[in-house]
Amino acid sequence: MNRRRVLVAAGFGLFAVSLAELVRPGVSPIPGDELLLTAVGAVALLYAVAAALTRRRTGPERVETPDVELPEPATVPGDDIGAVLQRFPGAERVYAGAGTSRRNGLRRAAVAVLTRYRGLEPGAARQQVAEGAWTDDSDAARFLADRRLSSSLGQRVRRFVAPDSGRERALDRTVDAIAAVAGVQTDEESPGDPETTNETGTTHLAGKTGVRRRTRHWAGVSVVVLVCLAVGLLLEEPGVLLAGVVAVGYAAYARVGPQTSVDLSAARSLDDTEPDPGDDVSVTVTVTNEGGFCPDLRIVDGVPESLAVTDGSPRRGARLREGESVTFSYTVQARQGTHEFGPTQVVARTLSNSTEQELAVGQETTVTAVPPLRPVQESVPLRRQPTQYAGRAPTDSGGEGIEFHTVREYRPGDSMARIDWNRRARTGELTTLEFRRERATRVVLLVDARSTARVGHDPGAPDAVERSLGATQRVFPALLSEGHQVGIAAFGPAECFLAPDTGTSHRQRGRDLLATHPAFNTDPGADGTRHTWGLRFRKQLPDNTQLVLFSPLLDPRVVRVVRTLEAHGHPVTVLSPDPTATETPGQRLMRARRRLLVTDLRQTGVPVLDWPPGTPLEETLKREVATR
Amino acid sequence: MSNDTSNGVGPIDRSPTHLSSTLALLAGVSTAVLSAYAQVALGATLAGLLVLGLGLGVGRQSPVTVGGGLLVAGVVAAGVSGAPVSATVLGMTTALLAFDLGTTALGLGEQLGREAPTSEVELLHAVASAAVGLGVVVPALAIREVATGGQPVSAVFGLLVVVLLSVVVLRRADPLSGRRA
Structure with a gap:
């Protein structure tokens, strides 16, 4: 540091003396010699070569900003053939x-x-x-x-x-x-363009907040100075020499650009923090400068990973004087669940572009979208397992009901209304009509929410968990209105269990749970579902409860779980959104593997409703009811 | 639940911003015009312009740097082959401006994307950079006019050493410290 001061002082002194010499020749004690000039040129050339050689071979460095506009795409199962093969069911031995x-x-x-x-x-x-x-x-x-x-x-x-x-x-x-x-053809159906995979930033502000960094925007300008000096001196060209002086100006500009501390605040407002899924939510962000002049602010708002920006841009370049503020707005499309807006990312640059500072300003904002329950229009094919409560699930026993079942001999105590009076008139016999008894069942909707289920047939389409959740949201109210007791549970690392019940408040509870429970709406990351999950789940499960499992059926573990539940007297119906594609060999192998698991389950008597992408849920249910 | 959640949001266009790219190309064109005193010089600047335009087209830094370097080389070549001093000095300014604005366009495009409103920032950068160039060019040409009689070699020598010293100091100066070197 001291040496630099000496150099600067010497420079200024020399500058003054030389200026004086220009105006009135002879005042300066410096010797004037052409040879000396050439020597200076040679020194400059050598220095230029040395500087060019030792300079780091990197261009400008910039803080990276994530693609906040795009929701995280679903992965298509079957990227790695090795992994698909490793857990291929059957024939292990x-x-x-x-x-x-x-x-x-x-x-x-x-x-x-x-x-x-x-x-x-x-x-x-x-x-x-x-x-x-x-x-x-x-x-x-x-x-x-x-x-x-x-x-x-x-x-x-x-x-x-x-x-x-x-x-x-x-x-x-x-x-x-x-x-x-296994019946999987090459390109059975061509799901969308595979090129749409985008890298979305999952790292908002990776811990470098507030640190000022060099951008190396002007890297190389001092080499220009030295080359100009050397060429100008050695070839005696005053124009080139002066051009070198211009480059010195830029080198100085790059190094000594004005520095002020950056002090910003940000506020974000949403026109609706509790929208319905699919609604457009307008987001307005205001960034205010509370420090000195900021010539270059690059603002990227912290849009939640799960939401897509449909209109406008969450990015903005701005220059703000002291106390000024900039406001911009954009629109996101609400998806079900709770989504958190992160802080706004700001990259503040100096006027000369030579340094930048990354800041996170403002607070987090939460938006929660709870979908209205839209019951599915088809009846859900449940397994026969009556409770003692009246309901609408037909049973195999006769009694009170609507649908004709059998005729039997009159027994004292039978209701007069059920006596077959026509027969009595014809033959004199007293007989009683039996109707198919309708009873309520107890059902728990189990959603496979493990990270292995967060895959979809197309990167741009909803993944299997989202489709499962969508189906659950429609099956839950449908079963409730048929008089069943319905509960909800998650198969995954996070605990989630809503015991089967009926009633309006239960319906509301289920709706909120499906929309906002973290077990469904956050990716658990690495599959940490404990091996004791099945045991704990069975303990919570009341007797005489059947299950509807929503799972893409991609791994043998879920099949084992189904078998164990069946063995413990809980009949299971599987509704399986198909997430497999046929784009690459690995994906086709994955489809074959899934088909094998479906076949295995069906052979053990578990009804599996295969739900291909792009078809309405009703169609799948109707097909299943028709084949029974 | 069909595919209704996937909407038409494509990937973000992170190519260089329009305004700064245009200004950079304009600066490059001016450099070519100012260096049109020798075939070698004009060739170099035109090649530099082409590479610069290419770099801005594909959004890569290295062609922009190489293009800027070719522009500078063209200006030096013009100066050596007898271009007027003012043309050489102005040409150097526009060449460095072309590089600066091109890099700004790339940086803004990369961090904010082409669609984001960035024009006020771009204009400020362009004006500031141009002002720095002119702030050096005008006094330099003025001093040269004043001392046009007989430049004493000793004074030139002294000034050159000053320039050299300033380069040494500036190369050591840390832009992060924020103090005047």
Whole structure:
């Protein structure tokens, strides 16, 4: 620091003396010599080279701002073939001691689909795979075969030219062959454009708030100065020399730009903090400068990750004098649940662009959207399990009711209204009509809200949990109005259980729970669902309660849970939003795996309602009722 | 529950902002005009202009830096091949302005996006940068006019050493400390 002061003082002194020399030659004690000028030029050139060589090879550095406008896209299941294979259900023990290599995983998957869909014994299936007889696709057959099968000349040439691409190609074809056995076709349906994956910022203000950083905006300008000096002196060009002086001006501007401390405040207002889902909410942000002049403020509002901006921009560039403020507004579309606006991110730059400071101003704002309950228009196919309460679920026993069931002999005490008077008139016999007795059942709607369920068939579409929740919101009031006792629970790391009940206040409680409970509306991250979950859940569950499970059915664990619940006397109906796609081989394999799990569940007598994306829930329910 | 939650919000356009890009290209064009005293110089500045425009088109920093460097080289070449001093000095100013405004356009585009309203900030940066350039050019040309009689070599030498010293000091100055170097 001291040396710099000495240099600056010497510079100023020299400057004054030289100016005086210009006006009145002869006052300066400095020797004037052409040779000295050349020497200075050489020094400048050397310094320029040294500066250019030692300069960091990086361009300007800037604080990054997240894409706050976009909601986080759903992931399509099946990105990693290895992961899909690892938890492929069935046939685990067919290859005893087999490694975890991809090829062995594919062999296991092939055996699993062959046993399930072609009715082969595991041994026979394994033999078919080993001999390559299980598929018509020769690439796939050879890939999984135990020994080398003869290959065509073209295949040999291809292997020779590009061994890796051949392997990848064989892998893809094998996956497709396995998926084909499970009935999954290539591009069965083409869900939207796969290019729409966007990186959304999940890190708002990563702990660097308030720190002033260099931007290196003017990196390289001092090299320009030195080059001009050197060229100007060595070639004796006054114009180039003076051009160097211009560059000195910019170098000085970059280094000594005015610095004021930045002091900002921000306020955010929403025109409706409790909108209905789908409503447009207008957000107005006001940023006020409470410190000195801020020439360059880059403002990005903290839009919640879960909300999409539909109109306007949550970004704004502004210059604010002391006490001035800037106001801007934009519109977000409300989605169900509780969403939190983070603080507003501001990047404050100096006039010369050479430093920037990142700040988080303002407070958090919360918006809560609770959807109105819109009961589903079809009856929900429940399992037969009556309680003693009157309701609308038909039972297999006769008694009071509407629908005709049987006729039986009159017993004393039977209601006069139920005696078959026509028959009495015809034959003289006294008979009693039996109607199908209708009883209420007790149902708990169980939503699979684990992070593994937060996947969708298309990055832009709602994920399986959102679709499950949407379905739950429609099934819950429908079952309540049919007279059932309905409860709600979450299958996931967060605890959520609403015991089955009826009544208006229960209906309201359920509505709020579905819309705002963190178990449904926040991604739990890594799957921390404890292994004791099933046990705890069964303890909470009243006797004689059946379950409707909303799950994408992507992993064997959920199937195990269903089986355990069935074994403990809780009949389960599964409504499964299908999140799989057929874009890549991994995605097709995932679809095959899910299909296998669905088949397994159906074979054990559990009704599985497969709900493909883009179809109304009613259609799925109607189809299920029709097939019963 | 169909796909009604996915609406038409596309990815954010993070390409360089329009106003600063236009101003940067204008500055580049002026540089080319001011350097049109020699074929080499004009070639270099035109190439610089092209690369700069390309960099702004694709939104990348390195072509903008290279383009700025070519513009500067063109101005130096023009100065060496006999362009008037005022043209050289002004050309240097516009060349550095082109680089500065291009980089500003990139930075604003990256941080706020092209759609965000940023024009007031961009105009302020442009005016300030231009003012700095003119603030140096005008006195420099004025001193040269005053001393146009016989520049004593000793005075030139003294001034040059001052410039060199200031570069050394400025290179060490830390913009974060916020104090005058």
